Amino acid sequence: MATAVASQDGSARAGARTSAGDQAGASPAGGEARDEVTSARRIVVKVGSSSLTTAAGGLDADRVDALVDVLAAAHGERREIVLVSSGAIAAGLAPLGLDRRPRDLARQQAAASVGQGLLVARYTASFARYGRRVGQVLLTSDDTSRRAHYRNAYRTLDQLLAMGAIPVVNENDTVATDEIRFGDNDRLAALVAHLVRADLLVLLSDVDGLYDGDPSTPGTSRIAEVAGPADLEGVSIGSAGRAGVGTGGMVTKVEAARIAAAAGVPVVLTSASRAADALLGRPTGTFFHRTGRRSTGRLLWLAHASAPRGALVLDEGAVRAVVDRRTSLLPAGISAVEGEFTAGDPVELRDATGRPVARGLVNFDAREMPKLIGRSTRDLARELGPTYEREVVHRDDLVVLAP
Template sequence: MATLTPDLAAARRIVVKIGSALLVDRATGALRADWLHGLAADVAALRGRGTDVVLVSSGSIALGRGVLGLPSGGLPLEQSQAAASVGQIRLARAYEEALSPHGIVTGQVLVTLEDSADRRRYLNSRATMETLLSLGVTPIVNENDTVATDEIRYGDNDRLAAQVAVTVGADVLVLLSDVDGLYTGNPQVDPAATRLDRVERITPEIEAMAGEGTSGLSKGGMVTKLMAARVATEGGAAMAITLGAVDRPLAALAGGAPATWFAAQTDPKAARKKWIAAMKPMGSLVVDAGAEAALADGRSLLPAGVTAVEGRFGRGDPVTIRSASGAHLGAGLTRYTAAEARAILGRRSADIEAILGYKGRAALIHRDDMVT
């Protein structure tokens, strides 16, 4: 097989999605500990090469329902949330016990669809995961099933994983699945069906394959994976669908195991800059010459360099950045409201707590949330 691109071994940041069926034995409801320890060895190997890893994991409801003695099949929302509450503790403990022998610290991050739809929540979750990764922590992300209702659910962890990949700026997303990729036909009924090793772009023809259930999964299964692929690749991450039930699945993928790779349509930083630039600004910040030079040098915008605040905006809203002469210098997502920005403009970051009454962020607009 030709060398896969992107090369998993060379990835800077990887998001891996793990489904319930991989973690929990369907018949007994018990954790598949041996498989999880193999995955932990894969994560440790990637971390040893300097690669950040984020795990998006299902399994809390599956683990919790067994403890509570709930029946198999669909559950009422309240019972699902109760099962998630009980199972989430066990899921977090399982990952901690599997990864800690490798010297890896884990952190739990629970999200809902609202956290990505609302810019303020999105920025907060992004900052939290970036901080965890900078401290050497491996985040374990799951949907917050204990509070999410049907109206604010992702509904599947494929799409959640894609959104997490975009949020953290990953360059690879791996969906560990019960099938080794996307097929041209249903391999269970069509002996001529072949797996697509690589998809350069998701076309209507590709979507039609998934819509007909040609992956060998349920009809909805591959549809949601293609939805995830579109989000991930347009956000700058390549995506792979590969068989997850094997021992050491990430090592197998890196070694050329069967998979379908979806090519990234851009790089993560460029995708984020494009997203910010396309937003309608809610206000403006006027900066002095020192801040203008700092921005040109790729640095964040600090309150000390701001001379005027125009408009009404909230945290996470887009604003333009202008020079004293009115020249457009860029745009970004502000970490403070307009009222807060007016209170701290021209002041040092160390003064923020005394002025606002709480310890805020040092930057008014972080360089990662800015396009110039």
């Protein structure tokens, strides 16, 4: 089971925890409702494969229907729901005679091709019981990084919601390569929450929250609220769940919660069986308070979903300029170049010790960089032409990484 494991000294520093006695049974219905949940109008709900499938890998119709019952009840005049659903690859295993999730990308894509149709058909039939329509939206990370793709994805999702439909979003596994994959649907859900300007993200799995130890062990506590990174000090995050049909675990869920919270979207992390309580604002699961403000979609992708194609090593002055003053990176501040990349690719910006301090979209090819290193833009323009009198990474295409 996906768990959070306490540090070796057993410390429990998070701001709010429930006793071990709250681990089992129905979620608490009493207590104050979470205002940020009850006031949320546009909500992204993410559900994992293990909450939708049987142990053999096929879709569990009863589980799907139970989730739809909750979402249909929450969907109405005041609330809009975007569902980010895993399960395509898992649903395709049994029909293709596979007894476990394949490791190679080609067979994963084949399973997704079979399973995606089954998954959407099941959602379509289940939501039809309530007169609700669904629309399938398949995304790759390119769709959150390329300006035109990002804009089109937002328009499609926004229009589906305006027409009363429920978008069912998944990663486009059938065409995604290792270089353009989100890696897990938890991260995808955080980016979709930002993309559609959601008021709330709800992450559903087979665990009813983040714990400071193995939830099956007496004496462990559920972390009820996380106000910021300090509340998770001393807590290390466990591995993936027991079902073995998905790619995520508590690690990816906490990381997704951090991404969304930093982008101004509060998060509830709980089990699929407690989805109704989560959407009603009852104190179930772990609630991540927003820690930042909404940023541009491109910068959010750059920080959390991009795969750097290379690295630029900065001198001490350039690190201060980029990190502290948030200025553009000029050639004069670069001391070394690593990797093969072309103009427009994401690259990592590192200090002299190799520590990543920022990411940015580079304006030059790697093969051009050696003649630029350590030189002023004025000298470069005089020698090579006016096109070289510009930043290597513009500040509008640069994001500073948290230490």
